[in-house]
Amino acid sequence: MSERLVSVALPVALDRGFTYAVPTSWPSAPEPGARVLVPFANRGLVGVVRAAAPERLDGARIKLLEEVLDPPGAPSLTLELARLCEWVADYYVAPVGEVYRLALPGLLTGHDVRRVMLSEAGAQALAAAREVVLQPIDDTGLPTAAEQRVLAALASAPGGELAVERLIDLRPRIPGVLRLIGDLAVKELCTISWEDAGGEGARVEAHYRRTDYLRGAATAEETLREHIGRSKQRRALLDLLEGAGSWVAAGELRGPFPGHKKLLEPLLAAGLVAVEERLRALDPFAAGTIEPTLPQTPTADQAAALATLRADLEGGKFAASLLHGVTGSGKTEVYLQLIADARARGGGAIVLVPEIALTPQLSDRFRARFGETVAVLHSGLTPRQRLDAWQQIRMGARPIVIGARSAVFAPVPDLRVIVVDEEHDGSFKQEEGVRYSARDVALVRARDASAVAVLGSATPALETYESARAGKIRWLRMTTRPTTRPLPEVELLSLAVHRPDPETLLTGRMRTALVETVAAGEQAIVFLNRRGFATTLICDRCGALHHCPDCSAPAMTYHLGRNRLMCHWCGYIEAPPERCMDCGEGELLHGNAGTERIELALAKDVPGARVLRLDRDTSRGKGLLETLSAFRRREADILVGTQMLSKGHDFPGVTLVGILQGDHGLGLPDIRASERTFQLLTQVAGRAGRGDRSGRVLIQAYGINNPAIAFAAQHDFEAFAAWELDKRRELHNPPFGHLALVRISGPDQVAVQRRAEELAVVIRAAAEEVRRKHAEEPGAAEALPPLQLLGPKASLIERVNRRVRWQMLVRASSRPPLRWLLRQLRPRLGDAGSGEFKTMANVDVDPQSLL
Numbered sequence: 001m002s003e004r005l006v007s008v009a010l011p012v013a014l015d016r017g018f019t020y021a022v023p024t025s026w027p028s029a030p031e032p033g034a035r036v037l038v039p040f041a042n043r044g045l046v047g048v049v050r051a052a053a054p055e056r057l058d059g060a061r062i063k064l065l066e067e068v069l070d071p072p073g074a075p076s077l078t079l080e081l082a083r084l085c086e087w088v089a090d091y092y093v094a095p096v097g098e099v100y101r102l103a104l105p106g107l108l109t110g111h112d113v114r115r116v117m118l119s120e121a122g123a124q125a126l127a128a129a130r131e132v133v134l135q136p137i138d139d140t141g142l143p144t145a146a147e148q149r150v151l152a153a154l155a156s157a158p159g160g161e162l163a164v165e166r167l168i169d170l171r172p173r174i175p176g177v178l179r180l181i182g183d184l185a186v187k188e189l190c191t192i193s194w195e196d197a198g199g200e201g202a203r204v205e206a207h208y209r210r211t212d213y214l215r216g217a218a219t220a221e222e223t224l225r226e227h228i229g230r231s232k233q234r235r236a237l238l239d240l241l242e243g244a245g246s247w248v249a250a251g252e253l254r255g256p257f258p259g260h261k262k263l264l265e266p267l268l269a270a271g272l273v274a275v276e277e278r279l280r281a282l283d284p285f286a287a288g289t290i291e292p293t294l295p296q297t298p299t300a301d302q303a304a305a306l307a308t309l310r311a312d313l314e315g316g317k318f319a320a321s322l323l324h325g326v327t328g329s330g331k332t333e334v335y336l337q338l339i340a341d342a343r344a345r346g347g348g349a350i351v352l353v354p355e356i357a358l359t360p361q362l363s364d365r366f367r368a369r370f371g372e373t374v375a376v377l378h379s380g381l382t383p384r385q386r387l388d389a390w391q392q393i394r395m396g397a398r399p400i401v402i403g404a405r406s407a408v409f410a411p412v413p414d415l416r417v418i419v420v421d422e423e424h425d426g427s428f429k430q431e432e433g434v435r436y437s438a439r440d441v442a443l444v445r446a447r448d449a450s451a452v453a454v455l456g457s458a459t460p461a462l463e464t465y466e467s468a469r470a471g472k473i474r475w476l477r478m479t480t481r482p483t484t485r486p487l488p489e490v491e492l493l494s495l496a497v498h499r500p501d502p503e504t505l506l507t508g509r510m511r512t513a514l515v516e517t518v519a520a521g522e523q524a525i526v527f528l529n530r531r532g533f534a535t536t537l538i539c540d541r542c543g544a545l546h547h548c549p550d551c552s553a554p555a556m557t558y559h560l561g562r563n564r565l566m567c568h569w570c571g572y573i574e575a576p577p578e579r580c581m582d583c584g585e586g587e588l589l590h591g592n593a594g595t596e597r598i599e600l601a602l603a604k605d606v607p608g609a610r611v612l613r614l615d616r617d618t619s620r621g622k623g624l625l626e627t628l629s630a631f632r633r634r635e636a637d638i639l640v641g642t643q644m645l646s647k648g649h650d651f652p653g654v655t656l657v658g659i660l661q662g663d664h665g666l667g668l669p670d671i672r673a674s675e676r677t678f679q680l681l682t683q684v685a686g687r688a689g690r691g692d693r694s695g696r697v698l699i700q701a702y703g704i705n706n707p708a709i710a711f712a713a714q715h716d717f718e719a720f721a722a723w724e725l726d727k728r729r730e731l732h733n734p735p736f737g738h739l740a741l742v743r744i745s746g747p748d749q750v751a752v753q754r755r756a757e758e759l760a761v762v763i764r765a766a767a768e769e770v771r772r773k774h775a776e777e778p779g780a781a782e783a784l785p786p787l788q789l790l791g792p793k794a795s796l797i798e799r800v801n802r803r804v805r806w807q808m809l810v811r812a813s814s815r816p817p818l819r820w821l822l823r824q825l826r827p828r829l830g831d832a833g834s835g836e837f838k839t840m841a842n843v844d845v846d847p848q849s850l851l
């Protein structure tokens with residue numbers, strides 16, 4: 001009889017699926033997408049059955065599946081999503097286990113964090129069973145031998161309680177332990193709870209606070225070292241708590257510090273952090289009632305776009321469109337009305353936004369239109385809330401989902417519409433782990449679900465724009481704003497002509513404009529893409545910069561609020577030295593100003609101005625929402641910030657936008673430097689004049705004639721695109737060619753370089769093979785080779801956090817040879833070597849950043 005085999009995706013770092021056999025006693029094999037418990041390296045692991053054929057490794061002993069955790073006919077992942085995971089794993093050369101993990105809430109795939117508690121009845125049943133000398137027969141009502149083992153394990157655990165994970169790993173193993181726990185719970189012999197179960201309307205959460213103990217004192221550094229050791233994470237955590245100045249909810253630490261519980265232990269023990277329990281308000285995105293709104297009568301542009309999209313929706317086939325509308329042209333209203341149509345047909349929708357926490361008013365607009373049928377997936381959700389939301393989506397109770405990139409995997413039944421708002425935004429590309437582009441995955445998902453995909457932007461990514469121009473996707477344009485406000489006037493100020501004040505970076509014109517705006521009772525936004533107080537500390541004697549000990553990045557950034565030097569590359573934090581570390585004498589002066597210094601300078605320089613700041617330092621969790629809504633409520637006149645300001649905010653009171661260094665970032669050795677600068681300037685400028693008064697924009701820059709700046713000032717996307725696309729075409733860069741970036745890193749420079757060379761040999765050989773095949777085709781002699789290798793070379797910042805980084809770029813004239821090459825390369829990626837000489841290699845397909 002032939003063996004039934006399945007391939008299982010497991011949450012381990014290895015880049016492959018694992019083959020298991022289905023026990024012969026099972027009537028059928030579990031479906032793709034179903035969760036299963038399997039034995040793995042002497043442990044029990046929860047995995048997902050893949051939508052891919054199992055590999056038979058000759059000679060290897062194949063183990064049996066232990067249990068199926070999902071009910072028959074209801075696998076956790078639908079077949080559609082399991083197939084999407086396979087596509088992502090293949091296309092992005094990503095470990096399949098990590099991909100499946102992206103698609104499911106952590107509580108379903110990670111370690112089983114549920115806890116099992118012995119009940120009173122359970123304790124009695126155990127005692128009764130122990131008195132019976134002979135093994136009880138089923139109908140005695142006493143627990144079976146296996147059940148007794150579970151109960152006994154609970155009884156001997158502290159507090160009569162154990163994590164399910166522990167029960168799975170008990171030695172010797174208890175076969176079918178999960179089913180046993182379920183049976184015991186039904187008989188009320190035990191109870192099961194989640195680690196952080198929800199209460200009614202509010203729940204208790206630990207809050208942490210730094211005590212005053214550490215502030216400033218010279219001995220503090222030594223005390224810190226003693227309790228913290230070398231852990232940067234721990235130091236950064238402590239610094240964050242100190243910087244907050246008030247209580248911080250433990251939940252807020254989860255994002256920046258995944259292991260915050262472990263990190264906190266010694267800090268709590270040493271009394272450096274205090275903890276208190278409080279009732280916490282629920283999800284900020286779910287709280288509060290929202291006034292319902294009605295659809296607005298579409299403008300002519302909106303009506304035309306909607307007519308096309310509605311026809312696509314009616315057709316019930318896959319269709320993709322670029323909704324190319326200037327800032328404020330009413331793209332959101334188009335999404336809303338299209339989704340209303342999908343709902344009327346019983347379908348669901350996904351709306352992907354760059355950073356959900358930055359755009360609370362966008363989710364509010366959806367909730368105002370669709371009420372309780374909207375699920376907002378954001379990073380502030382607890383694992384339990386995330387699971388709840390996922391289940392509500394899955395059951396169809398919330399058919400409209402708004403979220404950042406991972407929401408592309410939301411289990412929406414009968415998906416009809418996928419919107420990617422601000423589709424050009426770099427945050428749709430995940431840069432770590434599974435390096436996927438949510439925008440591109442959205443298109444693949446829409447294709448497989450025969451849904452309508454809408455990519456919206458005022459400044460489309462050049463890849464999207466070129467697809468639209470070439471007719472591969474539809475191009476819907478909206479060139480006017482529904483409000484009578486025209487696009488803002490933009491004035492360029494050459495920094496070579498108008499000298500800026502070295503302290504504030506403001507030119508005289510900029511300062512006057514700010515003073516006028518504030519005096520008129522209007523609001524202004526000041527943009528500088530550099531957080532912190534000063535980017536550097538420079539010695540006034542020897543000119544030495546203060547560097548991070550673990551990175552080769554240019555210099556550390558000084559943060560005044562916390563009086564700390566911080567490395568923005570690796571997170572290293574230290575108190576600034578009194579004197580220059582190099583010459584031991586010089587005083588340290590502040591170099592280039594950052595947002596923090598501008599904030600202070602503006603408050604001094606612009607009479608009567610109330611100034612707020614928005615950047616990564618001020619924008620954890622609630623702080624961010626508070627800053628944004630305080631500014632919208634006009635509790636401040638000027639908002640200073642970094643690129644967070646460019647993300648779709650709607651501040652009706654803003655009439656002036658000032659950009660302090662328009663060419664910051666243009667000099668980076670990255671093919672997208674111009675594109676990013678153009679997008680950023682256009683988006684920031686688009687924040688002006690959205691209310692009933694018209695707006696203006698002042699851009700200070702050295703290179704005011706650079707097309708990225710000049711065309712942004714003219715709101716001329718197409719002229720910019722034509723210029724930039726010409727450059728790209730010439731070099732066969734995207735969208736005319738395809739890139740994959742191979743990165744190699746490790747603690748030892750020689751080992752990293754050697755590994756890079758080894759991989760380069762493989763790539764060159766493959767490129768040569770492709771070229772030979774290609775050479776036989778007509779016209780091949782003049783064409784560029786199908787695959788080119790650039791590098792290997794050290795990355796721009798060669799050392800980050802004590803790891804050396806090398807990279808090489810593969811450029812392909814078309815997809816098929818690139819995919820073929822990546823399949824060759826795949827088994828050679830991952831970890832190699834050991835100890836100090838260990839190196840790590842991975843591939844970033846369609847990289848967004850080449851730095």
Ligand code: ADP
Pocket residue numbers: 296297298299302325326327328329330331332333482483650
């Ligand atoms: P975008 O998403 O393109 O930046 P929004 O959808 O935020 O633009 O629209 C900008 C402003 O115009 C919003 O205040 C919105 O309420 C308003 N608006 C959009 N469509 C209409 C319409 N058809 N009639 C009147 N006002 C509209």
Ligand code: ZN
Pocket residue numbers: 548549550551553567568569570571572800801
């Ligand atoms: Zn560093």
